[in-house]
Amino acid sequence: MTKQGRALAVARESGEARNWFFAFAFLFLISAVLSLLPTAGAAQQYNFNSITVEGNQRIESAAVVAYSGITTGKVVTGGELNSAYQRVLDSGLFETVELVPSGSRLVIKVLEYPTINEISFEGNARLKDDALEGLVESQSRRVLNPTTAERDAARITQAYAEQGRLAARVTPRIIRRSDNRADLVFEVFEGGVVEIERIGFVGNQVYSDRRLRRVLGTKQAGLLRAVFRQDTFVNDRIEFDRQVLRDFYLSRGYVDFRVTSVNAELSRERDGYFVTFNVEEGQQFKFGQITATSEVTGADPDEFLDAIKLKPGVTYSPIQVENAIARMENLALREGLDFVRVDPRITRNEADLELDVEFAIVKGPRIFIERIDIEGNTTTLDRVIRNRFRIVEGDPFNPREIRESAERIRALAYFETAEVNAREGSTPDQVIVDVDVVEQPTGSLAIGASYGTNQGIGIVLRFDERNFLGRGQALSFSGSLAAELNDYSFTFTEPAFLGRDLAAGISLRYQDYEPNDARFVNTTGEFRPTLAFPVSEFGRVTLNYALQNVDMTVETANAQPGSIIDAEAARGRVIKSSVGYAYRYDTRNGGLDPTRGVLVEFGQDFGGLGGDYTFVKTTAKAQAEMRVLNEEVLLRAVFEGGALHSPNSDSRIDDRFIVSARNIRGFEPFGVGPRERNASGTLDDALGGNYYAVARFEAEFPLGLPEEIGINGGVFYDVGSLWGLDTTSSSAGSVLYEDFSLRHVIGVSIFWDTAIGPLRFNFSKAIVKEDFDREQNFDFTISAQF
Incomplete structure (x- = not known):
């Protein structure tokens, strides 16, 4: 390019730059001028000498003016007028609002809501x-x-x-x-109920889906869901089940278990959910070394270690650790050591899959209970809730005891929710315990039905009140009508008699018993006061007194002169007065869905305190159950027996033991034991026995059927005997089977958990029996409440 050309190009570019500069300067000047000019809204101002309200009927004009916030004699801008409009509208009293300036007068037009x-x-x-x-x-x-x-x-x-x-x-x-x-x-x-069609699990290796579903509060829709819609989808319940699953695995030693996610998918028809829990089980740990150390003067660690029941090699469970801490801290209190805390220090042993636990006995902070505040109890008296605490104002503060007190309050089942929390008191060394509860109904009226192969159809009417007049007392009335038995009873129980853990009760009962296969009728009236108290963590003793009026009769048309039953009925009405005790040890309900448990019962009644009949009656029962094969199969063993001693050899059939299908399956009621029989067979009386002993073994297991059907199977083996009489001679016939003679029964069971109640079908066969025993190869029971 020539020099002249380059000069022209530079000149052209310079001219364009000057043009852009002048254009920008012009726009900037215009913007500055406009910004300095006031807007129309800001420039508009009002000064009202009067304010009138139109259209109001119920609302006073002064109230409307007050809502607006505008006062006469003051300058009001347009923006403030808009704000006044919004305030009147926000009062929620008017459908429409209009503010109309008219010179020095403001008119507020409103249309009130109806x-x-x-x-x-x-x-x-x-x-x-x-x-x-x-x-x-x-x-x-x-x-x-x-x-x-x-x-x-x-x-x-x-x-x-x-x-x-x-x-x-x-x-x-x-x-x-x-x-x-x-x-x-x-x-x-209302729409339809959205039920849970299926609950599944991903990641579980040890326990099957079927086993885990039994743990959850959420259930799958059942077979009769078209009639009984109970298994509905509730999101809060799903969240609760996450914690329930974790507690279930923790109690079985899976300390690393976690629920990674829960997926709830709505079906295409939008009438059901498919819920899937994604879990990681981890490894199962056992207890390793169990040791104790003490940082408190006067606390011997060996003595405290002897107070607990943990053993190495047992599956780890946080519940057992908590129980051990409770025993240690209770021992400290008995020895007068205040503010002692037990701190569990756990060390993982990954190689052996063990958790070593060191219980450190330490001195806790010197903090006292200032007071216990209870709120939310509109019906229940404060003392009922306070009785659940083992501490009172002025006692040393123990966080574990507060947690246990909260559980005891919830166990009352009087409250929908119960929260117990501690907060700082008036001084740093004091705490206030707050108890917040929400009441729930505690009374129930139930109409029940039952059916048994021998008993036929029975109707039961029952009223229960667990928290009578808010005093924590239990009151119940019940009446049952069946083919063989009419039974009416009233019971009243004070669970905190004299403010202590003593359950004092009284019961009245009237019973009319007419067995189908017997010639006698028993009418009984009973008065029985009781007193029960704990003697250990799982043990409880009940003391009782019983006064009974028993009238035994035989109709003239059924009389068999000279028979034992007729001779006993001839004594007519008998008054029985007795005192007794019963001991019960039960571990079956400990923990979350326990895998095993033991029940032991032993009791004796001593008659003759002013009555017509002197006797000593002893009964005993031991039951153990456990789940095996990854808890899919439930095994149960029951041993029970009894002995009746009559010093005057004057027992009657209503005093002696009667063995029925509840004791030995495969036989009718009065089907085994001593019998009086003549050669012609016109006399065939079951007499009961002074002694009985029974052992029952059974297993319950899934059959592989769809779970929503609710059917499981079982097998059982029963063996036992009923024997012994005070009177063994009769002019009417011969007494058979008075001596000890075992009967053996095998059978299978079908369990069906239906919406109308649990059904059980027993099919049995007596493989060892006596000639005149009465077999019952099929038994069917159902019970329901509605």
């Missing part, structure tokens, strides 16, 4: 009107607020969702009436 004349619900069946009324804020004779009505509809919808009716819809409708009134109607479409 007054609610009546609130009603339409379309609801599952939730009654009374329940829905408690959910809504809107009230009759109050101003109708559409925003409040919408919130009410949302609450009702949520209440249905908590029952598994996720498709429920609630629409508020307004029906205008005269005099600016309106009816508020909530139209409810």
Whole structure:
């Protein structure tokens, strides 16, 4: 390019730059000028000498002016006028609001919301009107607020969702009436229950899906779900089940177990959920070395170690560690050592899959209980809740004891929720224990039905009140009508007699017993006071007194002169007066879904204290059960027996033991034991026995059928005998089987857990029996409450 050309190009570029500069400067000048000019809204100002309100009927004009916030004689801008409009509208009293400036006068025009004349619900069946009324804020004779009505509809919808009716819809409708009134109607479409079609698990290796499903509070829809819709999807319950699963695995030594996620997928038809728990089980740990150390003067670690029951090699369980800590701290209290804490220090031994536990006995902070505050108990008296505490104001503070007290309060089953927390008191060395509870109904009225192969159909009516007048007392009435037995009873129990862990009770009973296969009828009236108290962690003793009036009769048409039964019935009414005791040791309900447990019962009654009959009656029972094969199979063994000693050899059949299918399966009631029989067979009386001994063994297991059917199988083997009489001679016939003679029975069972109650079918065969024993090869029972 020539020099001239380059010069022209430079000149051209310089000219363009100057043009851009002038354009930018012009725009900047215009913007600056505009920004300095006041807006129309800001420039507009008002000064009102008077304010009038139009359209209001119920709301005072002064109230409307107060809502607006505008006062006369003061300058008001347009923005402030808009704010005043919004304040009047936000009061929720008016459908429309208009602010009209007219010179020095401001006119506020309003249209009031109508007054609610009546609130009603339409379309609801599952939730009654009374329940829905408690959910809504809107009230009759109050101003109708559409925003409040919408919130009410949302609450009702949520209440249905908590029952598994996720498709429920609630629409508020307004029906205008005269005099600016309106009816508020909530139209409810309840929809169907969204049930859980399937619960599955991913990642579980040790326990099957079937076993884990038994642990959860959430259940799959059953076979009769079209009639009994119980297994609904509730999100809060799913979250609770996450913790339940963790507790289940922890109690079995899987300390690294965790639920990684829970997936809930709605089916294509939107009528069911598929819930999947994704889990990581980890390894199972056992207890390794168990040691104790002491940092407290006067606390011998060996003595404290002897107080616990942990053994190396046993499957690790946090519950057992907690129990060991409780025993150690209780020992410290008995030895007068205050503020002692036991700190479990756990060391993992990955190679041997063991957890070494060192219980460190340490001195805790000197903190005292300042007071215990109880709130939320509208019915239950404070003392009922305080009785669940083993500490009172002024005692040393023990966090573990507070946790246990909370569990004891929840175990009362008087409250929907019960929270126990500690907070700092008036000084740093004191704490206040807050107990917040929410009451729930404690009374129940049940109508029940039962059916037995021998007993036929039975009807039971029962009323129970667990918290009578808020005093923590139990009151119950029951009556049952069946083919063989009419039974009516009343019981009253004070569980904290004299403010201690003493259960004092009294019961009255009337019974009319007429066995189908016997010639006698027994009518019994009974009065029985009792006193029960704990003697160990799992043991309890009950003391009792019994006064009975027993009338035994034989109808003339059924009389067999000279027979033992007729001779006993001839004594007529007999008064029995006795005192007795019973000891019960039960570990079957310890922990979450325990894998094993033991029940031991032993009792004796001593008769003759002012009555017509002197006797000593002893009974004993031992039961053990455990789950095997990854807890899929339940094994149970039961041993029981009894002995009756009559010094005057004057026992009657109502005093002696009767063995039925509850003791030895495969035989009718009165089907085994001593019998009086003549050669012609016209006399065939079961007499009962002074002694009996029975052993029962059974296993219950899944059959591989779909779980929602609820059917399991079982096998059993029973062996036992009933023998011994005071009177063994008769002019009417011969007494058979008075001596000890074992009967052996084998059989299979079908268990069916249905929505109307548990059904059990027993098919049995006596492989060893006596000639005149009465077999029963099939037995069927059902019980239900509705």
